[in-house]
Amino acid sequence: MPITKRVFFFLFLITLIFIPACTTQPVSQPSENDLTSQIDSLLSKVYKANEPGAAILVKKEGKILFRKGYGLADMELNVPVEPGMVFRLGSITKQFTAVAILMLAEQGKLSLQDDITKFLPDYPTQGKAITVEHLLTHTSGIKSYTELPEWLPLWRRDMTLKEIIDLFKNQPMEFSPGERWKYNNSGYILLGAIIEKVSSETFEAFIQKYIFEPLGMKHSYYGSASRIIPRRIPGYSKGKAGFENAAYISMTQPYAAGSLLSSVDDLAIWNEALLEGKLIKRETLERAFASYKLKDGTDTRYGYGWFISNYEGHRIIEHGGGIMGFTTYALLMPEDQIFVTLLTNSSIEGRAPEPFAFRIAALTLDRPYKEPVAITLQEKAIIPLVGVYANAQNEERYIIRDGNRLFSQRAGGTKVEIFPSSPIEFFLKDSFARIEFMKNKKGETTGLRVINRLGPIETFTKTTKPLPAERKEIALDSAIYNQYVGEYELAPNFSIIVTKENNRLMTQATGQEKLEVFPESETKFFSKVVDAQIEFTKDASGKVTGLVLYQGGQKLPAKKIK
Numbered sequence: 134m135p136i137t138k139r140v141f142f143f144l145f146l147i148t149l150i151f152i153p154a155c156t157t158q159p160v161s162q163p164s165e166n167d168l169t170s171q172i173d174s175l176l177s178k179v180y181k182a183n184e185p186g187a188a189i190l191v192k193k194e195g196k197i198l199f200r201k202g203y204g205l206a207d208m209e210l211n212v213p214v215e216p217g218m219v220f221r222l223g224s225i226t227k228q229f230t231a232v233a234i235l236m237l238a239e240q241g242k243l244s245l246q247d248d249i250t251k252f253l254p255d256y257p258t259q260g261k262a263i264t265v266e267h268l269l270t271h272t273s274g275i276k277s278y279t280e281l282p283e284w285l286p287l288w289r290r291d292m293t294l295k296e297i298i299d300l301f302k303n304q305p306m307e308f309s310p311g312e313r314w315k316y317n318n319s320g321y322i323l324l325g326a327i328i329e330k331v332s333s334e335t336f337e338a339f340i341q342k343y344i345f346e347p348l349g350m351k352h353s354y355y356g357s358a359s360r361i362i363p364r365r366i367p368g369y370s371k372g373k374a375g376f377e378n379a380a381y382i383s384m385t386q387p388y389a390a391g392s393l394l395s396s397v398d399d400l401a402i403w404n405e406a407l408l409e410g411k412l413i414k415r416e417t418l419e420r421a422f423a424s425y426k427l428k429d430g431t432d433t434r435y436g437y438g439w440f441i442s443n444y445e446g447h448r449i450i451e452h453g454g455g456i457m458g459f460t461t462y463a464l465l466m467p468e469d470q471i472f473v474t475l476l477t478n479s480s481i482e483g484r485a486p487e488p489f490a491f492r493i494a495a496l497t498l499d500r501p502y503k504e505p506v507a508i509t510l511q512e513k514a515i516i517p518l519v520g521v522y523a524n525a526q527n528e529e530r531y532i533i534r535d536g537n538r539l540f541s542q543r544a545g546g547t548k549v550e551i552f553p554s555s556p557i558e559f560f561l562k563d564s565f566a567r568i569e570f571m572k573n574k575k576g577e578t579t580g581l582r583v584i585n586r587l588g589p590i591e592t593f594t595k596t597t598k599p600l601p602a603e604r605k606e607i608a609l610d611s612a613i614y615n616q617y618v619g620e621y622e623l624a625p626n627f628s629i630i631v632t633k634e635n636n637r638l639m640t641q642a643t644g645q646e647k648l649e650v651f652p653e654s655e656t657k658f659f660s661k662v663v664d665a666q667i668e669f670t671k672d673a674s675g676k677v678t679g680l681v682l683y684q685g686g687q688k689l690p691a692k693k694i695k
Contacts, residue, residue: 169199172493173201185369207367214366219354219365224452224455228452246264247264248263253327261310268323268324270437271315273319274309297388298326314431314433321388340355347411354394355392365394370457380457401472447466447498453486515539518534524593567584568582621694637649678693679693
């Protein structure tokens with residue numbers, strides 16, 4: 134969902150990053166000092182003093198309860214993070230784009246039901262009626278350009294708006310508008326183009342002139358590599374030697390989907406201004422905060438630029454962002470007057486701010502989140518759950534048994550253990566995702582639902598298909614591995630590092646942990662953790678020149694560069 138690098142191999146996984154509603158027990162109201170201590174304890178364990186850091190701001194009822202920086206803003210200069218520093222926002226940008234559209238709608242310059250060809254007459258809609266609202270709600274069916282392999286080599290290139298649109302405009306539609314929800318950066322690129330067409334301003338100028346300046350957001354900007362931006366900090370990722378500077382991306386590319394920068398203080402100003410009706414009427418804002426429903430009535434749990442969720446009966450309006458070197462989150466509980474924003478200058482597994490922002494909001498609400506408790510199920514209760522499940526788009530999820538342990542794996546994704554909290558309800562440890570099995574009146578398992586805190590609930594029907602056969606590992610002389618050791622580039626600054634360790638072949642994608650791969654032939658290897666395979670390629674002389682990654686139905690070549 135964020136505008137970020139296309140995640141490949143062990144990074145390119147369909148991960149469960151949403152946080153579901155869950156049951157907790159009320160506790161006594163914590164004192165402000167207790168709350169401060171709990172927040173500080175939570176964050177200081179993650180964003181350590183000698184590593185890339187984070188800035189946080191927590192407000193309740195108009196009062197700042199917590200505002201602090203953690204870790205390093207600049208690792209080369211050893212400068213610590215201060216909460217007033219400027220971070221790339223990534224997809225938090227989308228709410229600014231959405232409000233800009235709503236401002237123009239209130240002025241009568243467009244309608245959300247307008248066909249996009251009214252403003253972009255040359256856009257090929259392939260015979261479909263695509264409205265402005267479809268773009269806002271990720272229901273247009275247009276292909277997201279950040280999913281295209283051909284986009285990967287272009288990160289460093291400054292691109293015009295036309296060039297970006299040209300990347301995806303002729304791609305086949307993924308579904309008819311309004312029939313499905315799928316997070317889509319292309320839709321917000323087109324919204325930026327519509328803003329420019331209707332207002333006769335560039336997107337950057339519109340946001341600056343009509344949002345940042347009137348609200349006094351003095352530390353918010355449209356991203357630029359050349360512009361001097363006071364207190365802007367660099368971002369970091371994880372490389373083979375530890376932390377490293379994040380891959381470069383031209384900020385012309387994320388555009389209206391992810392190119393804004395800001396601080397925790399300015400984001401607080403922004404949220405308060407929205408609630409006070411300074412930019413759009415409160416009733417218009419509530420429309421943006423309302424969950425959009427698909428043609429079949431499915432609740433997308435997404436409005437216009439925000440996810441819509443609920444925690445113990447308390448409404449949450451929220452969105453995160455991810456872009457090279459940065460992950461961000463902003464969460465608003467309007468009825469409870471709680472606002473939490475957590476901005477980080479790293480894009481590293483385990484440091485994403487979303488779960489921490491949610492936990493902090495729950496603490497501030499006085500409803501601390503508690504992990505479910507696993508129960509023990511007998512083998513006879515587990516066996517009927519095993520099988521292949523498919524959704525309406527024939528995307529498959531596998532439920533796999535290993536003794537009394539149960540695992541879930543989406544085709545092309547990671548195999549993860551799930552734990553029962555009841556005979557039909559399962560959870561993932563250190564994740565807020567839930568899986569709920571469905572049964573008919575006879576007690577037969579008919580399907581399952583994947584319930585995340587954000588986004589549509591996914592429903593899968595149990596099929597009669599057998600589980601995929603396990604790949605067979607062959608015995609191979611580990612001396613063969615020597616020729617495969619090296620670095621394979623999938624995209625600029627994004628590689629798979631292959632190493633030989635204790636006669637095992639290890640792979641590590643940029644920013645990810647090492648994982649072992651196992652031979653099924655002399656050149657083909659597979660992971661036992663991820664539904665992915667790699668095949669090494671050679672030239673006519675037998676020299677290894679690259680590899681091909683097979684995952685999620687894609688075939689992705691990588692050139693050996695070292």
